[in-house]
Amino acid sequence: DTGVSQDPRHKITKRGQNVTFRCDPISEHNRLYWYRQTLGQGPEFLTYFQNEAQLEKSRLLSDRFSAERPKGSFSTLEIQRTEQGDSAMYLCASSAGAGGNQPQHFGDGTRLSIL
C-alpha cells in the first residue's frame, strides 16, 4: 500500500491557462474522488469515479473542469481557462467501495495558485 499519489504538489500558472493534475489511487481501490479545499474551509466534493465511469458531479464542477479515469486506474483533472477563484488545494481520494465501511484515503493534494 503506497498510498494515494498526486502530481504535481504545486502548480503556479497565469490566469487563462489550462492546467492538468494527476492522481494515482491505491492500487486495489475501484473508487476515486476529487475534492477542492480553500483556505480555512473543509474539502468540497467535486466528482467521483467507480472504475472508469464518472458517476457523480457536484454543481461546483463548472464546464471548465473535466475529469477522466480512462483505464480505471489513475485519474486526471483538467481546468481550462483558469480564473483567480480556481486557486485552491485539489485533493484526490480513493476507496475500496462505497459507504462508511470503506473509508476514503486521501493524497497530499495539488496546490494551484493563479497569478
Add this chain to the structure above:
Amino acid sequence: GNSVTQMEGPVTLSEEAFLTINCTYTATGYPSLFWYVQYPGEGLQLLLKATKADDKGSNKGFEATYRKETTSFHLEKGSVQVSDSAVYFCALSDLNGGGADGLTFGKGTHLIIQP
C-alpha cells in the same frame, strides 16, 4: 441537503488537558460519520469512524460516539499531547440518503496544544 457544523478554532489547550471538539450534522438519510486529521504539512488522514447509531469510533486515544438523537459526533480525548496539534475535520457520507458518495466536511477545527 447535507451539512456538518463543527466548533470554530483555534482551540488552545495545555498538555494533558481534556479535549472536546463538537460536531453536529444534518443529513437526508442515515449517514456514516468520520473524523479526519491533518497534521502540519501532511494530507488528510482518517482518525476514526462510526457507521450506525450508538457506535463508538476510537483511535490513538481519541473517541467519538454517533448520537442519532442529537445528530452529533463529538470528538474527545482524555489527555492531549503536543503531537496532537493539527486541524480536525468532521465529515459524513450519506450514500443511503440518495446522495453522492462524496464526503461532506465541516470547516475544520485547528487544535493547538501548548507544553
